[in-house]
Every structure is written in structure tokens, then in C-alpha cells.
Amino acid sequence: MPGSLQPEMLPGDPEPKPMTAIADEQGLTPEILPKSRRSIGRERRLRSLRASWALFRTSWIGLAGLVVLCLFILIALAAPLLVPKSGTLEAVTVASGSPRLSPPVPGYPLGTDKFGRSISTMLIWGAQVSLLVGALATVGTMVIGAAVGISAGFFGGRIDSLLMRLTDWFLVIPWLALALVLASILGPTLLNIIVVISITSWAFTARVVRAQALTVKSRPYVERAKALGGRNWHVITRHVLPNTFPIVFAQTILIAAAAILTESTLAFLGLGDPQSVSWGKMLQEGFNQAAITTGRWWLIIPPGLCIVVLVLSLTMIGYAFDQILNPRLRDR
Amino acid sequence: MSWRYLAKRVLSAIATLAFVLVINFVMFRVLGDPARTIGRAQQLNPQEVAELRVQQGIDRPVFPDQLIVYTKNTLTGDLGSSYYSGRPVSETIAGRVWPTMLLVGTATIFSTLIGVLLGIKGGWKHGSLFDRSSLLGAMTLYSIPEFFLGMLLMIVFSAGLGWFPTGGYQSPTAPSTGLAHWLDVLNHLFLPCLTLTLAYIGEYSLIMRASVLDVRGEDFVGTARAKGIREKHVLRRHVVPNALLPIVTVSVLYFGFLLGGSIATEYVFSYPGLGLLTAKALANLDFPILQAIFLIFSAAVIAANLVADILYGYIDPRVRYA
Amino acid sequence: MSVLSVRDLHVTYHTGSGGAPAVRGVNFDIERGEVLGLAGESGCGKSTIAGAIIRLLPDKTKIAGEILLEGKSVLDMKPGQLRAARWNEASIIFQGAMHALNPVTSIGDQIIEAIVTHDPGSTKTAPAKAAKLLEQVGLSGRRIDDYPHRLSGGQKQRVMIAMALACDPALVIADEPTTALDVMVQAQVLSLLADLQSELGLSMLFITHDLSVLVEVADRIDVMYAGQVVEEGPAEDVFTSPVHPYTKALAGAYPLIGDRIYRGNPTGLAGDPPDPEDIPSGCAFHPRCAEAFGPCPTTIPSLAPSHDGRASACLLIEGADPGATTSEEVSS
Numbered sequence: 002m003p004g005s006l007q008p009e010m011l012p013g014d015p016e017p018k019p020m021t022a023i024a025d026e027q028g029l030t031p032e033i034l035p036k037s038r039r040s041i042g043r044e045r046r047l048r049s050l051r052a053s054w055a056l057f058r059t060s061w062i063g064l065a066g067l068v069v070l071c072l073f074i075l076i077a078l079a080a081p082l083l084v085p086k087s088g089t090l091e092a093v094t095v096a097s098g099s100p101r102l103s104p105p106v107p108g109y110p111l112g113t114d115k116f117g118r119s120i121s122t123m124l125i126w127g128a129q130v131s132l133l134v135g136a137l138a139t140v141g142t143m144v145i146g147a148a149v150g151i152s153a154g155f156f157g158g159r160i161d162s163l164l165m166r167l168t169d170w171f172l173v174i175p176w177l178a179l180a181l182v183l184a185s186i187l188g189p190t191l192l193n194i195i196v197v198i199s200i201t202s203w204a205f206t207a208r209v210v211r212a213q214a215l216t217v218k219s220r221p222y223v224e225r226a227k228a229l230g231g232r233n234w235h236v237i238t239r240h241v242l243p244n245t246f247p248i249v250f251a252q253t254i255l256i257a258a259a260a261i262l263t264e265s266t267l268a269f270l271g272l273g274d275p276q277s278v279s280w281g282k283m284l285q286e287g288f289n290q291a292a293i294t295t296g297r298w299w300l301i302i303p304p305g306l307c308i309v310v311l312v313l314s315l316t317m318i319g320y321a322f323d324q325i326l327n328p329r330l331r332d333r
Numbered sequence: 334m335s336w337r338y339l340a341k342r343v344l345s346a347i348a349t350l351a352f353v354l355v356i357n358f359v360m361f362r363v364l365g366d367p368a369r370t371i372g373r374a375q376q377l378n379p380q381e382v383a384e385l386r387v388q389q390g391i392d393r394p395v396f397p398d399q400l401i402v403y404t405k406n407t408l409t410g411d412l413g414s415s416y417y418s419g420r421p422v423s424e425t426i427a428g429r430v431w432p433t434m435l436l437v438g439t440a441t442i443f444s445t446l447i448g449v450l451l452g453i454k455g456g457w458k459h460g461s462l463f464d465r466s467s468l469l470g471a472m473t474l475y476s477i478p479e480f481f482l483g484m485l486l487m488i489v490f491s492a493g494l495g496w497f498p499t500g501g502y503q504s505p506t507a508p509s510t511g512l513a514h515w516l517d518v519l520n521h522l523f524l525p526c527l528t529l530t531l532a533y534i535g536e537y538s539l540i541m542r543a544s545v546l547d548v549r550g551e552d553f554v555g556t557a558r559a560k561g562i563r564e565k566h567v568l569r570r571h572v573v574p575n576a577l578l579p580i581v582t583v584s585v586l587y588f589g590f591l592l593g594g595s596i597a598t599e600y601v602f603s604y605p606g607l608g609l610l611t612a613k614a615l616a617n618l619d620f621p622i623l624q625a626i627f628l629i630f631s632a633a634v635i636a637a638n639l640v641a642d643i644l645y646g647y648i649d650p651r652v653r654y655a
Numbered sequence: 656m657s658v659l660s661v662r663d664l665h666v667t668y669h670t671g672s673g674g675a676p677a678v679r680g681v682n683f684d685i686e687r688g689e690v691l692g693l694a695g696e697s698g699c700g701k702s703t704i705a706g707a708i709i710r711l712l713p714d715k716t717k718i719a720g721e722i723l724l725e726g727k728s729v730l731d732m733k734p735g736q737l738r739a740a741r742w743n744e745a746s747i748i749f750q751g752a753m754h755a756l757n758p759v760t761s762i763g764d765q766i767i768e769a770i771v772t773h774d775p776g777s778t779k780t781a782p783a784k785a786a787k788l789l790e791q792v793g794l795s796g797r798r799i800d801d802y803p804h805r806l807s808g809g810q811k812q813r814v815m816i817a818m819a820l821a822c823d824p825a826l827v828i829a830d831e832p833t834t835a836l837d838v839m840v841q842a843q844v845l846s847l848l849a850d851l852q853s854e855l856g857l858s859m860l861f862i863t864h865d866l867s868v869l870v871e872v873a874d875r876i877d878v879m880y881a882g883q884v885v886e887e888g889p890a891e892d893v894f895t896s897p898v899h900p901y902t903k904a905l906a907g908a909y910p911l912i913g914d915r916i917y918r919g920n921p922t923g924l925a926g927d928p929p930d931p932e933d934i935p936s937g938c939a940f941h942p943r944c945a946e947a948f949g950p951c952p953t954t955i956p957s958l959a960p961s962h963d964g965r966a967s968a969c970l971l972i973e974g975a976d977p978g979a980t981t982s983e984e985v986s987s
Contacts, residue, residue: 062468169345170352172586173638177593178611178630182360182623185615262478266597269480270612284481288601293484293492294499301488305481312476320472329546552754559711559749560769560818561741570768574759650759650802 046243053247056325063321069314077128102290104299112299114283115290120303123278127304130279131261131311134195138260139253141199146206147249151242153207154214165211171204180263184272191274194267198260206252213245220244251322258315265308280304335655338646346639353631357624358403407628413621415614422625426607430629432502433606436522437595440529441588448534449580452541456576457568459546467538475535479594483528483601490524497524500603525602532594536587537580544576551575578649585641589634658825658858659685659708659745662721666703668931669715675931677703679882680720685826690852690859692873692890694866694905696928700882701862705830708860709741725825743773746819748812750831755815756803762789762814763799769821788817792847809840813847820851828860833868841868848872866905870894875964878902881929881939884958888965898967900944938970946971 057063103113111120153164180201187193217223267273268281269288287300324330406413412422451471455464474482491499498504498521507517548554549572557571558564599608607626614622646652666678678700685691693701706712708722710729722729724744732740749755757765766785771778786796792813803811812832819827829848833841849872852859861873869876869890876893878886878901886899897903904924926943929935935942941951950970960966 166348170349173349173589173631173634174353174356175589175593175630175634177590177596178627181596181611181615182627185618185620185623186360258476262476265478266480269478269597270600271616281478284484288480288484293487296492298488301481301484305478305484308481309473309477313473316472316476323543327543327547329550330543552749553757555711556747556749556755557757557768559709559741559747560772561738561743562768562772563738570760571757575757578759650761651804654802654805 049247053325057321059331060321060324062317063324066314066317066321069310070318073128073311073314074132076125077132080125080129102297102300104297111303112297114286114300120283120299123283124280124303124307126278127280127283127307128311130191130274130277131264131308134191134198134264134279135257135261135315138195138198138202138264139257141195142202142206142256142260143249143253145199145203146252147210147245149203149207150210151214151245154211155218157218161211164207168204168207168211171201172208174201176201176263177266180267181270181272184267189267189272189274191277194264194272194274197267198263201263202256202259206249206256209252210245210249213248217244247322248326251319251326254315254319254322258312258319261308261312261315280308338652338655339643342639342642342646346635349635350632353628353635354404354407355400357628358400361620361624412625412628415619415622422621425622426610426625426629429605429607429610432604433595433599433608435518436525436529436599436604436606437592439522439526440533440595441591443526443530444533444591445537445584447530448537449541449577451534452538452543453545453568453573453576455538456542456545457549457572459549464542468542471535471538471542473535474531475539477532478597479528479532480597480601482532483525483598486524486528487601497521500601502605521604525598525604528601529591529594529598532598533587533591536590537584540583541576541580544580545572548572548576578645581645581648582641585634585638588637592630592633656726657684657686657723658689658725659683659860660721660723661704661708662723664704664707664720664722665718666700666707666712667717668703668713669717670932672932674717676934677882677931678707679934681879681882681884683877683884683887685858685860687825687858688856689875690857690861690873692869692876693860693862693879694864694869694876695879696864696905698881698928698931699879700931701879702830705747705828705860705862708826708828709745709747710737711747739773742769742819742824743822744824745826745828746822746824748815748819748827748829748832750834753808753811753835756811758803761800761802762806763801766799766814766818766821769818773822784821785817788821789814791820791851792817807840808836809844812836812840812844816844816848816851820855820857826858826860828862830862831864832861834863834865845871866894866902866908878905881934882931883939883968885940885969886965886967887958888967889963892963892965898961898965898972899969900946900971901940902967904945938968 101113101117102115103109105112109119109121111124113119114123149164149168153161153168180197183197183200184193187197264273264279265281265284268279269285271285273279273282273285281304283304284301287297287304290297290300292298292300320330410423412426414421415425418425451467455467458464487499490496501521503509503514503517503521508514554567554571557567562570595606596608596611598604599606600612603609607629610622611626613619614626661681661683664678664681665676667674667676677698681700681704683691693704695701703712707718708724708729710718710732712718718730720730724740727736727740727744729737729740756762760768763782763785766788767781770781770784777784782799785799789798790796794810794813794817803814806814815832832848833844836844845868848859848861851857852872859872861869863869866876866878873890876886876888876890877884878893878899880901886893886897886902893902894906897906901924908924924943929939929942935952937950937952937954938944938947938956941947944951948970954970956968956970956972958966958968959972961972
């Protein structure tokens with residue numbers, strides 16, 4: 002389920018403070034020395050980043066989420082060490098002789114499934130899949146959403162109405178229904194899953210980005226840039242993009258959370274990539290093997306918990322970003 | 334609320350529906366070759382596939398012939414026949430609509446009501462223990478995929494405690510009318526409904542909380558306090574009405590998610606609604622059924638959006654007496 | 656007995672880094688039927704005083720001193736007594752009525768709410784009274800069912816005034832009531848306030864940064880800077896012959912038409928008013944003062960009374976230096 006967890010900004014709302022203003026307030030302004038254009042820009046961005054980080058640090062929710070997320074990323078990256086030949090089916094197939102459907106025992110800390118594969122091994126492998134799909138699907142969503150949003154906001158007029166009509170249509174269509182249909186038509190591969198998620202999620206981002214692009218467009222420095230003869234592309238990349246970045250980045254986190262949930266749902270319903278093992282697929286196999294009624298909890302609880310904890314960490318980080326952008330949400 | 338506002342909204346809804354129809358068509362006829370898919374599913378030889386192509390009218394040009402035929406058929410209720418069973422789609426779907434309506438309807442009502450109440454309390458008592466714990470709780474529920482939540486509830490309450498059945502709509506031995514019938518239905522409905530409600534309560538509570546936090550900082554809330562009104566009246570008469578307004582339209586977005594969530598939930602509980610039908614159709618690549626359900630779900634969300642827009646135009650005095 | 660008596664008021668806002676003292680030792684009285692003007696730039700503490708009188712400040716704010724409203728101590732009131740005193744004894748006209756009215760309730764209902772809260776038995780008669788109040792401020796009584804969005808800025812402010820009079824309060828606090836309005840509308844609202852005041856014999860605390868407005872409405876003026884009163888006296892005198900350097904600058908910024916002193920030579924004042932968290936030592940005004948000399952940065956001047964009911968806190972005035980021993984008459 003993509004999107005921000007709060008009502009979107011409307012045109013009359015006060016705009017969120019630009020990071021540079023917050024940086025100035027915090028006294029992070031350096032002395033003005035003659036410098037090249039590039040380095041001034043770079044310095045401004047660095048100041049913004051430092052200000053954002055300082056604000057982020059004040060949110061306990063965000064920090065907790067960040068810690069957990071880093072843990073998952075570390076595990077996923079360390080997978081080749083923890084799980085030899087990870088990324089192939091061989092990694093999770095063991096030599097015959099391993100116990101089938103065994104509860105947790107020494108050697109198989111989380112038990113095994115009906116093929117004798119160790120659950121803990123599959124979990125680690127699944128972390129790679131979830132994070133990969135999450136990251137790439139997010140990139141896809143952001144690229145489409147930001148492109149549409151910025152174009153609509155910046156160019157305005159007929160382009161805007163057309164793009165917004167398109168966005169509204171995609172917003173209304175129930176995403177899972179669309180995802181299922183697309184996935185069944187295109188076939189279940191990881192790449193297709195990523196494409197499907199991007200297609201069903203970009204609309205919300207486009208709306209948010211457009212709103213921000215509209216406020217940025219009316220700011221004095223953009224008018225100045227245009228008056229100085231800056232061509233559209235220059236104005237967009239140098240001014241509009243960097244200033245829509247904070248909101249876009251906050252959206253990214255929440256899109257990632259939604260993408261991971263979507264992928265697990267698709268996998269659970271049988272549309273996962275048969276070549277890889279994802280947590281959703283593990284849940285599907287557990288369910289189909291009547292794990293519930295036979296009491297084989299280790300087939301279901303571990304993968305499910307992994308999904309919850311990973312998505313929760315992203316949600317918490319996303320909420321911390323919402324707090325940065327909307328001061329009223331900050332802790333008292 | 335002016336007629337213009339109303340007309341604009343209705344026309345927009347119709348246009349969106351038309352768009353959905355076209356997308357539906359494009360996805361199936363253009364992106365996938367139905368004949369080949371059926372051939373795969375039913376294991377036909379190439380000649381049978383060619384015959385099928387003619388029979389289904391797929392050999393004719395896509396635009397405009399196929400599109401026109403498709404649109405005409407859909408609008409007259411002919412949604413084609415199932416690839417798997419051969420029976421008309423409308424017949425297959427008809428019996429499944431009510432259970433899904435029951436499930437989604439009750440879940441929507443409960444999750445919205447309870448979610449909004451929790452959000453109001455959390456936002457008003459910002460920073461309190463209640464707020465922090467309900468915030469964390471809401472985010473956690475938001476992060477749980479509904480099918481996993483369903484399985485957990487099943488483990489505890491069905492397989493574990495035996496309080497509720499593990500699935501279905503009604504017991505085969507239960508009477509089909511009267512109070513006993515309804516009690517039996519409720520018995521089967523309880524866990525799936527609880528699952529779907531809990532899965533989406535988080536969303537509603539979070540957006541309501543954010544809205545309350547926004548509104549409580551407004552000037553008119555200060556005016557209300559200055560008038561010497563008790564805090565609870567300030568909340569009820571000034572904060573809540575203003576905080577609820579944006580929620581009316583935003584929460585309809587979540588209805589779309591909830592509808593999608595019913596698919597996995599029905600699957601977990603073998604609940605015989607449209608969702609379970611979708612899951613089975615997926616496994617069989619039964620496209621006419623998938624197409625029809627996609628259309629129905631989209632139409633439901635479009636209708637819900639329309640209702641919400643009209644409702645908003647009525648309750649916001651700035652729109653009603655523009 | 657004065658309607659309002661403030662003694663040694665100190666208000667400190669709660670901030671992350673210690674506190675921000677917004678009001679530092681203020682004393683004044685308002686007699687029945689008198690209009691006291693409180694003038695100063697943003698951040699001098701004048702709006703804070705308004706909030707303190709009916710205790711409408713954020714939770715963790717520290718208020719010390721004495722505030723007697725109709726002889727009763729506001730700071731000692733229990734919540735029930737405070738609520739009863741609010742609006743009934745002292746009401747406020749806020750600045751920027753744009754957002755001070757509830758957008759989803761009719762203006763009539765909002766006035767009626769004030770009436771019925773303090774007189775629960777008056778539900779039947781309240782609507783008629785609300786209509787009469789609207790007529791008193793120049794709006795048609797039939798507009799009680801209108802919603803705020805159908806009113807212009809000036810009309811909304813009139814509604815605020817009508818609402819403020821609803822419970823016949825002993826004191827009306829007007830906090831920058833005309834700041835957010837166009838000049839022409841400002842004049843109308845001001846003259847309305849002046850008329851109502853003389854008609855009803857209202858006691859008013861009129862807060863503004865615009866000294867020229869106070870000359871028309873107020874009997875006496877207190878000029879504030881950085882949380883303290885730096886000059887006080889009869890309105891006309893303070894404006895036409897200011898003593899304190901700050902008042903001179905403030906008066907000079909708003910020359911009256913036909914004003915011989917400042918005509919053609921409006922004065923401004925460089926710099927910004929100090930941040931409450933960072934108040935200069937000694938006389939808080941000394942960094943911006945054109946007449947600052949030796950002892951200014953180190954000595955805090957006290958309000959020294961001079962002739963005809965005037966007082967001023969400047970070391971240039973004899974008697975203002977707490978360490979001095981002489982006390983001669985000083986010609987202004």
C-alpha cells in the first residue's frame with residue numbers, strides 16, 4: 002500500500018521549510034567566501050543533509066527503524082558468507098539425509114521444510130530477495146512518479162491536466178487487482194514483479210511530487226533562473242529537483258515498505274518467481290502444507306515475522322521523515 | 334453544493350470507468366494472447382488453438398473491432414466464459430458477490446470507526462503513553478501482511494483454542510434460514526473480518542491522528558479555549574469536525590487497499606467470495622474471470638470515491654455554500 | 656478598584672535550551688473605561704501578556720507575578736474558575752481573524768456558543784442576542800447563519816469584535832486587531848472599536864506595533880521592548896514627544912500627516928529586536944540605540960517617573976539609573 006501516512010498537502014498549506022532554512026536556524030551556515038558555483042551548490046546540499054540528519058536524530062522512532070533496517074541489509078549483504086552459493090537453488094538444497102519437516106533442532110535452528118531445506122537459510126536468502134525487489138521497485142516507482150509529477154507541476158497547463166487525469170485513474174484502480182492481473186499475464190519473474198509494482202504504485206508519488214513542484218515553481222529563485230535565461234532542463238535539474246528531494250525521499254521509504262508487502266502478497270498468491278525463495282513464497286508453501294492445522298509453526302512464523310519487522314522498520318523511518326517535514330507531528 | 338460540482342464528479346467517475354474498461358481490454362487482448370494461454374491451460378494442439386482463435390473472435394483486428402465487441406458485451410452483462418470450467422463468468426461470479434460484500438463491508442465499517450476513534454484520542458493526547466503505544470501499534474499492524482495476520486489468528490483461535498472454524502462461509506450441517514443460520518454465518522465471518530479490520534485499522538488511525546495534530550494548532554482552537562469552553566467540547570465541536578473533513582476523501586483510497594486485501598484473506602480462510610475465486614482463477618490462468626473481477630473491484634472503488642466526493646461536498650460548508 | 660492590575664509579571668516560555676523570557680517584570684493598571692495601548696515590535700512580549708491574562712499560553716510556560724482581574728487573582732484560579740472568567744470577565748479579539756473562526760460552524764453558532772457557555776439558561780434568547788451583536792458591529796443580523804468563508808477580512812474581524820462583546824466582559828483585549836487588514840478596512844474597524852468603546856464604556860488593552868493607531872484609540876500608552884516597559888504616559892504625549900530613544904524611533908516610523916517634526920524625514924531603526932533567548936546585557940536596547948553611552952551595556956535602567964504621569968526607562972533620564980542618588984526634574 003504505497004503512500005504517505007498523512008493527508009497530502011493541499012495548495013493552501015504552508016510549505017515545509019527548505020532544509021537550507023533549517024540549517025541556517027541551527028547555525029550551520031558557513032561564512033560567505035568567494036567560491037565556484039559548483040562548490041557553493043555542493044556546500045548547500047551538505048548543509049541540508051546535515052540539518053536533516055540532526056532533525057532525524059531527534060526521533061526515537063526513526064532511529065529504531067534505521068537500526069533494524071541496517072541489520073537486515075547487513076544480513077542480506079553477508080548472505081554469501083552465511084549461505085554458500087546463495088542466489089541459487091543449490092544453496093538451500095541440502096544433501097539427502099537432512100530431516101524433513103523437522104522442528105528446530107541443533108544444526109537447523111529454525112527447523113526444515115518438506116524438502117529438508119533449513120528455514121534459517123531460506124530466511125537469509127529471502128532477505129536478499131525482499132531487499133532487492135524493494136529497492137528496485139522503489140526506484141521504478143520513483144522514476145515514473147517523479148517524472149510525471151515534476152512534468153505536471155512544472156509545465157502546467159494541458160500537460161498538467163492530462164497527466165493528472167492519468168494519475169487519478171491509476172490511483173482509483175485497486176492496486177492488488179491490477180497487480181494480479183498484470184503478473185498473471187506477464188508471467189512470474191522477479192523483473193516482472195518489479196515492473197508490476199512500479200506500475201501500480203507510481204500514482205501516489207506523482208501526486209505528492211507534483212504538489213511540491215508547484216510550490217517550488219512559484220519560488221523566487223526559479224523565476225530568477227528562468228529570467229536569467231536558464232533553459233527548462235537546467236531549471237528542473239538544478240532547482241526543482243533538489244528542492245522536491247526531501248519530500249520525494251520520504252516517499253521513497255514508504256514506497257519501499259509497500260513494495261515489499263506487495264511482493265510478499267504476490268508470492269503468497271502463487272505469483273512469485275519460482276526460481277527464488279522469498280518470504281512470501283515460504284508462507285505460501287507453509288500454508289499449502291497445512292502447517293497451521295499440523296502445528297508446524299516454524300514454517301510460517303519466522304518468514305512472516307521477518308516481513309513484519311522489515312516493513313515496520315521502513316515505516317518507522319518513513320514516519321520520522323514525516324516528522325521532519327511536518328513539525329506538528331514531532332514529539333513534544 | 335452546486336450542480337456543477339455534482340456533474341463534474343459523476344462525469345469524472347464515468348470517464349474513469351471507461352478508462353478501466355479500455356485498460357482491461359488492452360491488458361488481456363494486447364499483452365497476452367488468449368488463444369495461446371487457453372491452449373496452454375487446456376493443452377490443445379495448434380489446430381485446436383487456431384479454431385479457438387476464430388471462435389473467440391481473436392483473429393479479427395484488435396482496434397476497433399475487438400474493442401467494440403468487448404465493450405458491447407461487457408455493458409450487456411456478457412462477460413465471457415471461464416477458460417477453466419466453460420461456464421459463463423457472470424454465473425460463476427453471481428453467487429460470490431454477497432459473501433465478499435459482507436466481509437468487506439463489515440471490515441470497512443469497523444476499521445474506519447475504531448481507527449478514527451483511536452486516531453482522535455492519540456492525536457489529542459499527543460505524547461502520552463496511549464499515543465505512543467497506539468502509534469507503535471498502528472505502525473505494526475500496518476506492516477503485517479493481512480494473510481499472515483489471518484494465519485496467526487487461525488493458529489491461535491481456530492487450531493489452538495478451537496473457538497472458531499478454520500474457514501468457509503457456513504457449516505454444511507447448519508440451517509439455511511433464521512437466526513441459527515445467521516449465527517453460523519457470523520461464526521465463520523468472525524476471524525476473516527477480524528483479520529481484515531485489524532490489517533487496516535492502522536492506516537485510518539494514523540491519518541486521523543495526523544489530521545488532529547494539524548487542526549489542534551489552528552487559531553480557531555485557541556479562540557474556542559479563550560471563550561472558556563471545556564477541553565472536551567473544544568475537541569468535539571471544533572477539532573474533530575475539522576479534522577474529519579480531509580479524512581473523508583483520503584480514507585476512500587484505503588478502501589481500495591482493503592478490497593485488495595480481501596483477496597488474500599478469503600484465500601487463507603477459504604471464504605467463498607470473489608477473493609477466493611480470484612486466487613483460484615490465478616492458479617488456472619482463467620482470464621475471463623480475472624478480467625471480470627478486476628472490473629468489479631475497480632467499479633466498486635470508483636463508486637466509493639464518487640460517494641465520498643459527494644458526501645464531502647455536502648458536509649464541508651465551504652463547498653456546500655461556495 | 657482597577658479592572659486589571661498586573662504586578663511584576665514574568666513569563667518564560669519553555670524551550671529545549673533553558674527558557675525564553677518573553678516578559679521580564681511588567682507592571683500596569685487599567686481602570687474602568689480606560690484604554691491602555693501596548694506598543695512594540697514583534698517579540699517584545701505584548702502578545703504574551705495578552706495570553707497570560709487569561710492563561711492561554713502553552714502548557715509548560717512559567718508565569719510569575721500577580722495578575723488581578725476585577726480584583727481576583729488569575730494565576731491562582733482553579734480550572735473551573737478560570738474557564739468561567741474567560742470571555743465573561745476578559746475576552747480577546749485575535750489578530751488575523753482569517754483563521755480565528757471555525758470554518759465549519761456558522762458565525763451565529765460561534766457567538767451563541769460563547770453566550771450559552773457562560774449562561775446555560777439562555778439557549779432560547781441567545782440567537783436574538785447574537786443577531787443584535789452583529790448589528791452593533793455593522794453587519795446585518797440575518798447573517799448569523801453565514802459561514803466564515805463568505806465574509807471578507809474586515810467582516811470577519813467585525814464578527815470577532817461582536818463575539819468578544821457577547822458576555823459583556825469587564826476587559827476587552829485587542830491583540831493586533833487591524834494588522835492583517837487593508838488600510839481602508841483598518842480605518843473602518845478602528846473607528847468601530849473607538850465608537851463601541853466610548854458607547855459602552857469598555858476597558859480595553861489594545862496591543863499593536865503601530866503607534867499611530869494607538870494615538871486615536873488609547874488613553875495611555877506603554878511602550879515595550881524585549882519584555883519590559885520602556886516608556887509610559889498619556890497617548891498623545893508619548894507619540895508627539897517621546898522621551899525614550901526607542902519610542903522616538905517607533906514614533907518616527909509613522910509620521911502623522913501634517914506632522915512637522917518627522918515629515919519628510921521618517922526615521923527607521925537598524926537591526927532586529929532581540930531573540931528572547933539572547934537578550935543583550937544592561938539596557939536591552941543599547942545595541943540599536945543612537946544615543947547609547949558608557950553605562951548602557953552594563954546597567955539595567957528602571958522606569959523613572961517624570962512630570963505629568965510619564966515615565967521612561969533610559970539612563971539619559973535622571974532617576975532611571977538604579978545606582979544614582981540625584982532625582983531632579985528633567986525637561987524632555
